[in-house]
Structure formats: structure tokens, C-alpha cells
Amino acid sequence: MSAAGPVSPRFAVLRPDWLLRGYSDRPGVLANWRTGEARPLAAAGAYVARACDGHTDFTSPIFLPKHQATLNLMLAEGLAEECAYGAELDPRQRFREAPNRYIQYTQWAVTGRCNLRCRHCYMDGPTGRYGELPHDVALGLVEQFVDANVQRLHLTGGEPLLRADFWELAGALTAQRIAIHQISTNGVLLDDEALQRLRDLEADPILHFSLDGVGTHDAMRGCDGAEAAAMSAIRRAVDAGFKVSVTSCLDGVTRDGMLPALDLLTDAGVRSWHVTAPQAIGCWTTASTGLSLDEQAAVCEPILRRWLALGRPMLVTLCGIYAGAPGEYVPPQEPLHRCTPDDLHCGALFDDTAYVMPNGRLIPCPRFIGTPFETALPSLLDVSLSEAWANEGLRAFLGVTKSQVLAHNEECAACDEFGECGAGCWAMAYAASGDVFGRDPVACDLWKSPHRRHLAGIAAGTA
């Protein structure tokens, strides 16, 4: 090596937004604490990232050409930057290994209370059924998220801004460099001061609002003035530079307000709009205004046509019948992955995603709120998140494969749509029949209906 002549030392540091984390099943993940972006690393990548500390010379023989190439890629992609010797890395950026498996994303319902009275609330918000944890206990959960290397959080509720200590909790998270990736809110309390406080935290969350149609929102939300407050908050959040997403619940009451909502949200500049039918959990189990899939499709088709006429202004999802990206039309490609019996039934999504209820209970998905599974799974008041994440019951839950579902469900096993439908969602199956391995009637109707193909044809200009 000395024959090659003297080589100038080369040092690098991670860029300030990037943290290096490790887990029992992953050698390293580079996580952006502002955006929530994750870059999983192989062993060689983690080795290089750990050396981006301002003190390790990359010209040392301890690095091979592949390591140099990896460093160059990290530099090119803005994960790291070259520096002079001795540049300091924020201690919070340094490699920190958690004893648990990878947890990328945690949804934390910080309160079960709400200032609206939504007819479809999946958490029984109007009754405050799940309450909220005391301040010191909630701060303890933040420490659990830190210890487990939770990378990003979605703060939800209830109405999260209703918590008196919301900003203290948010500040504790960002101080620990956990990304607040998303906040779901009804917008009533999201005034200009709140938006500024978010900016002051250096967080860049997606703000996710509910707007159940124009002229129909208040009826769904059970409070006069909720629609005006939501629209005002949406506009101010967009104007303040936040990424804004909106969900609209479609039923017999809100159906006439959906098409006008598209124009309003387009004008406001929202990034994505999701029209969805409420699910048969929580308050909605006793509702009588739900629409059939055919009725939902009849609402979605004119929305789709209007969205196309407006030039595809935002990302839209329409009741699972259609999903389209903003901008130029790109013909849909064959699915990258067709479901197989060996797949996890919930998919990879829930293998690294957790949901923490307002009472501290850890469940895989909010669709299981109110089911017997809710109490069968661990509470973070009893065990740490790192321990709970290894809980046998939770692992068994997350480890169920589609083959196990098919073994219980002859109809799905014989269905031609299985490759795309994947036997649906077990929470939906449970809500329908009390059997998680049963038939998911929502997915079944959706995938067997002609509506998906029909709306896709409209978008492609062939129908």
C-alpha cells in the first residue's frame, strides 16, 4: 500500500438529520429524524456509517473498495458529508443498538378523548372510553420509544391536541430525535400558534385532517362549526408549508359533500385525499347509513372524472376502488408482488409497525380496538416496548401466514383473486364474523366487483 504513495486522509460525518440505529435483527438503519425516511443498511453499510464520525480515516486499510464505494454513495445521496478531522457528530446521531427487533413506525394514540362527537369514531371518542395516560406515564412511554429505537411516530387520538401536555410530549420526542412523521387532527385546535410551535420543534410532519364532505362534515362529526374549523386549519397548514393529507368518510350522509370537497381541497393545495367508508368498529357498529360497494362506486366515479379534469391535482384513494398519483398519467404496471400462501397475512407493513392505544396497550393495528385481542396483547404499563415487541402473543399474531388463513377459508383458497386480494384483512373478517381466519367481506366484494377495472379504465381513457 505504501507503494501507491501518500494519500490524503479522508473523513466524513453523517449529515445532521441522519441518525444511525441498530436492532437485534438489523445491523443498521440510517433514519432521518425530520422526515422519517429510513435507509436500512447491510453489515458493510452499517460499518461505513459508523465510521462517519469525523475521526475515522477512510483511506485506512480497514476499508476496502466496496466500503469506499458505499461512502461515495452515502455522500452522493446526502446521508453523509466529507469533513475535516475532528468534526463533531451530535451524540444523538451516533450508533445506538436496541435489544429488540426493528420497529420502524409506531402510531401513538396519545389520548382517547376528543372535542368532536363523530358518528364513526373507531375509538369511541365521544365517550372517552380509553381515556389518556397521566403526564409522567406518557413521558415514560417516550423513554420506551427511545430505548426501542422507534424511528418515527404518528401521533393520533382521539384528538391529540386536546392533551394538555401535547407540546411537552412532542418536544420530548424531537429532543430525542424521534421523527414526528404524522399528526392526525380534526383541526379545531390547530391555530397559527400551534403551527408555529410545530415549526419551532423543527418537526416536519404530515398533517392529516378529516373532512367529511362540504356541507356534510358537521353532521358526521356531531358538532356545528367543525367543517369551518377543519377547512380553516387545512388552508393555514398548507400556507405555512406543511404537507397536508385529508381523509373523508363516505356514507349516506356525506355522499353529496364529496365531489365539492375535491374542488375545495384542490384549491387549498392538499397533497393527498383519501375517501373511505367507515369500518364496522367502535361507534360505527350501530350505524345505519353505510353504503354498499356499488353505492360507493357510484360516488367515486364522478370524483374520479372530476379529478382527471382538474389534471390529477393530488394523490387520491377512493374506497379501495381506485388509487391514483398526481401529475402525468402513468399506465399501471403489473403488481410488483402477488400474494402467495407463504406471505405474512398482514404483510411486511405490520412486521415493523406498532400501534399504542391511549391506555398503553400495544396492538398491531387500530382495527383491533374493541376486540378480545386488545386485552390479550401486552400493555406498555406492564412491560417495556422492547420486551413487548418480543411478546409471544404479538409475534404469533404478526407471524400468521396467508396459508394459515387459507386453511380455514375454502372460499379464499379457491378464489382467483387471491394473488391480489391476499385473503383481505383479518380484523375486517373478525368484525364481520368473529373469526379472524374467516372471510373478509369488504375485500371479497371489492376484488370480485367490476368497479376497480371500470375506474382504472376511466383513468386510462379506455372506458
Added chain:
Amino acid sequence: MPIDDLKAFFTKLETDAALQEQARALQGSTDDERVAGLCALAADAGFTVTPEDLSSAAAGTAAAELDDESLRAVVGGGCEVTGDIAPLFGREFLGG
């Protein structure tokens, strides 16, 4: 095969934090001393690695043998999360 030992040593180095600390401590000396020190570290760890092996690896002539992983595999398969709008619950959003 020396190349097997070289590959195995670097595989261990990439994942062994204590070994990494020892290896990084070599950087203050001359090139020849660093190479000699690294060979000694490898020997202590049970691998036979020569200065010639390291020269070959540094020149890239042994790179293909050392590791066939693509950069994609080294740095991961791209963004799992774009930082932009992402669905909450798989296929659809919940109301609320």
C-alpha cells in the same frame, strides 16, 4: 485460501464493534504500520491476512472475490418511506 480469510476477517470487522475500535486505533501510524497492525489484528482474531492480500484488496483486484453484493444490498433497497404522504393502515385509512 488467504482470500477466504481476508473475506472472513472483513466480515467480522464489519459486525464486531470491539474489533472496529481496535482497527480504527491503527490510523495514527504510517501506512506500513497500519497494514502490519491490521494483519496482526486479523491474526489475533484467527485469520491469516498478509500485506499483499490487503494491497490486492485496496487496489480493487480482489474486490469481486471479496464481495459480490451490489451497492443496493450494501446500502439497502432504497427508501422504505419517502417522507411524503403514506397510507396509514395498508389499503385504506380509518376514519377518525
